[in-house]
Amino acid sequence: MATMSAIAMTVVVGGTMHPDTPIPRHPGVSPRRRSLTSTPGSAPLLTIAPPETCAPADGPADGRIAESRVPVVDVAVLESSHADAATRKALRRLWDRAFGDRFDDIAANHAYGGVHVLVRDGGHLIGHASAVPRLIRFGDQPWRTVGYVEAVATDPDRQGEGVGRLAMERLHEEIASRWVAALLSTGRATGFYELFGWQRWLGPTYTQTRAGVVLDGHEGLMVFSCDRSVALDRTVAVTCQDRPGDVW
Numbered sequence: 001m002a003t004m005s006a007i008a009m010t011v012v013v014g015g016t017m018h019p020d021t022p023i024p025r026h027p028g029v030s031p032r033r034r035s036l037t038s039t040p041g042s043a044p045l046l047t048i049a050p051p052e053t054c055a056p057a058d059g060p061a062d063g064r065i066a067e068s069r070v071p072v073v074d075v076a077v078l079e080s081s082h083a084d085a086a087t088r089k090a091l092r093r094l095w096d097r098a099f100g101d102r103f104d105d106i107a108a109n110h111a112y113g114g115v116h117v118l119v120r121d122g123g124h125l126i127g128h129a130s131a132v133p134r135l136i137r138f139g140d141q142p143w144r145t146v147g148y149v150e151a152v153a154t155d156p157d158r159q160g161e162g163v164g165r166l167a168m169e170r171l172h173e174e175i176a177s178r179w180v181a182a183l184l185s186t187g188r189a190t191g192f193y194e195l196f197g198w199q200r201w202l203g204p205t206y207t208q209t210r211a212g213v214v215l216d217g218h219e220g221l222m223v224f225s226c227d228r229s230v231a232l233d234r235t236v237a238v239t240c241q242d243r244p245g246d247v248w
């Protein structure tokens with residue numbers, strides 16, 4: 001697991017971010033090839049541009065970029081505590097569009113309290129994934145804090161373009177710098193997460209409530225191990241702490 005200094009290197013430290021923040025342009029760089037790094041103190045943006053939508057790498061003779069032909073995708077990391085009102089509004093709109101009536105205020109609250117990855121095109125929010133700390137008990141081990149992935153969404157108009165992959169790959173870097181493992185719950189997107197190394201949880205699931213520990217029989221729990229030296233037994237019982245809305 002990485003140290004706190006490594007976290008500082010990968011987390012944007014530019015403070016709050018607005019969805020309409022101007023975006024620097026780096027045409028001709030593939031989102032799947034460009035390494036995802038950020039510089040502490042720099043603008044809170046990593047900018048990448050799909051080559052098929054960019055101006056030619058050699059560009060106009062005078063070096064200008066053909067503005068009208070350059071939809072630019074950027075990936076940014078944002079702590080929940082730095083999410084301003086405009087960002088929260090844009091996020092809620094994205095979630096409502098992606099999840100429809102499966103999403104509500106409680107689900108939105110679950111997405112905050114940790115770290116977000118925002119994917120934007122021309123300042124317009126088109127993708128999101130976040131991870132929040134949660135206390136989890138594996139088998140009869142002591143409670144430990146793991147990352148819990150929430151509100152992974154791509155705008156319906158932009159699904160199938162690699163936006164979700166971009167968000168998850170960047171989120172994995174954040175997860176790996178903070179926790180040894182992460183969990184999430186999904187129904188329809190199991191295959192999506194399996195592409196990135198997530199595995200189905202095989203053991204029974206429980207919730208720690210005020211009345212005690214109760215078997216909740218949740219299906220759709222998945223786990224991601226960030227540290228290959230830590231063996232995770234996916235067949236043991238796993239327990240979360242109760243919360244409003246969906247406990248998992």
Ligand SMILES: CC(C)(COP(=O)(O)OP(=O)(O)OC[C@H]1O[C@@H](n2cnc3c(N)ncnc32)[C@H](O)[C@@H]1OP(=O)(O)O)[C@@H](O)C(=O)NCCC(=O)NCCS
Pocket residue numbers: 098099151152153154155158159160161162163164165166185186187188189190191192193195
């Ligand atoms: C699931 C979701 C985030 C995927 O986002 P996306 O931007 O369309 O995904 P990408 O284009 O990056 O796809 C990456 C890969 O995942 C695959 N994939 C996408 N959705 C998938 C799904 N539901 N099941 C299995 N595979 C899926 C794609 O085929 C692609 O595979 P490839 O790289 O081999 O071609 C998006 O469909 C979404 O927002 N759905 C509604 C909200 C939702 O259900 N979120 C998940 C909650 S747990």
